[in-house]
Amino acid sequence: MKKSIKYNPQMTVEENAAENEVSISAVRNYLQRNQIDQSGDRQRLLFDEIHKLMADHPGVSIYWLAKKLKVDYKTAKRYAAMEERPEVRKGKQSALKPGFNIVKSVYYREKEILEGIMALYLKKGRFDADMTYSRGGFYRYIPQPRLKYDIEPKGDDVRQLEEFDELADGSLESVVIDLPFFVAPEPGEFYYAERYGTFHSVDELLKTHADMMRRATRKLMAHGLLVMKTQSFVYGNRQIWTNYHLYEYARELNLEMVDEFVSVNPRRMLRISGKQQHARRFHAYFLCFMKEK
Ligand SMILES: C[S@@+](CC[C@H](N)C(=O)[O-])C[C@H]1O[C@@H](n2cnc3c(N)ncnc32)[C@H](O)[C@@H]1O
Numbered sequence: 001m002k003k004s005i006k007y008n009p010q011m012t013v014e015e016n017a018a019e020n021e022v023s024i025s026a027v028r029n030y031l032q033r034n035q036i037d038q039s040g041d042r043q044r045l046l047f048d049e050i051h052k053l054m055a056d057h058p059g060v061s062i063y064w065l066a067k068k069l070k071v072d073y074k075t076a077k078r079y080a081a082m083e084e085r086p087e088v089r090k091g092k093q094s095a096l097k098p099g100f101n102i103v104k105s106v107y108y109r110e111k112e113i114l115e116g117i118m119a120l121y122l123k124k125g126r127f128d129a130d131m132t133y134s135r136g137g138f139y140r141y142i143p144q145p146r147l148k149y150d151i152e153p154k155g156d157d158v159r160q161l162e163e164f165d166e167l168a169d170g171s172l173e174s175v176v177i178d179l180p181f182f183v184a185p186e187p188g189e190f191y192y193a194e195r196y197g198t199f200h201s202v203d204e205l206l207k208t209h210a211d212m213m214r215r216a217t218r219k220l221m222a223h224g225l226l227v228m229k230t231q232s233f234v235y236g237n238r239q240i241w242t243n244y245h246l247y248e249y250a251r252e253l254n255l256e257m258v259d260e261f262v263s264v265n266p267r268r269m270l271r272i273s274g275k276q277q278h279a280r281r282f283h284a285y286f287l288c289f290m291k292e293k
Contacts, residue, residue, distance in 0.1 A: 004115045004142055005030045009041045009095035037092035044086055044096055046071065050079045106262045111141040113261040113286050118142070120259070121225045121288065122174055129167075129219070130176040131212060133158050134196060138176070145176065152197070167219050175216040178229040179209060181242065181284070202240055209242065210249045213289075217253045220291040226255060229263075231284040237277055243285050255289035
């Protein structure tokens with residue numbers, strides 16, 4: 001299982017591996033995957049340090065700078081003479097840029113949203129329970145949840161959803177729910193329906209969402225987090241704003257909405273025929289609700 005890495009450009013690859021409790025090759029893979037200009041960042045850091053020292057101590061010798069920064073004389077001289085900060089190499093990104101490790105509200109990869117939620121809200125470093133685990137697509141690159149449930153379990157370690165209700169009330173730090181997000185009276189019509197199930201009516205979809213939220217909330221401890229993936233959709237030429245219904249249910253359950261992430265999926269999600277009536281959706285939400293008491 002891959003662990004998430006919080007990369008610190010001020011540290012060496014080995015130090016980052018130790019800090020994140022992962023192997024050195026995992027850090028190297030991370031650098032490659034994210035196209036991080038690691039050698040350029042080292043140069044920029046040295047440039048910044050030397051120029052700050054020169055500004056703070058006008059007239060200092062190259063020898064003093066080299067000793068202070070533990071680099072050889074020639075390197076210190078070269079960097080002291082540089083007028084421009086070294087640029088980021090083409091096609092790469094700098095991990096020194098402001099906000100590199102900041103959790104953002106929009107991502108293309110769900111993994112990054114889930115990592116962001118874990119970093120901001122979870123103490124334990126993984127989700128406590130997933131009520132709609134399916135095949136665990138969410139957890140391909142992040143730690144598995146402690147407890148896995150599904151109405152149709154697809155693995156030996158996935159329990160029947162009814163067993164979720166047997167957990168002690170107030171015992172969970174976090175719960176994840178990702179129900180089918182649309183209505184298809186004819187299930188064969190959509191690939192998503194075959195794979196993940198669907199609802200036969202808008203009413204059934206909304207009632208199931210409300211019911212799952214209620215069940216999850218009962219098991220959450222005070223300040224526990226409910227994460228719901230959802231997507232609004234068009235049905236019979238009418239917009240079904242599922243997310244707004246979820247805000248309402250949350251209010252009734254004494255859940256405060258504390259965050260909203262947008263997951264952008266550039267692939268077409270639903271096949272729609274006929275004249276276009278509404279903007280075609282390429283995004284879903286991860287809504288984060290916190291139990292108030
Ligand atoms: C979109 S999938 C979840 C995918 C999962 N998050 C993943 O990462 O692989 C929706 C899940 O909701 C479950 N489900 C479908 N209808 C349901 C219902 N009426 N009540 C509870 N769960 C349902 C399905 O069995 C399916 O596993």
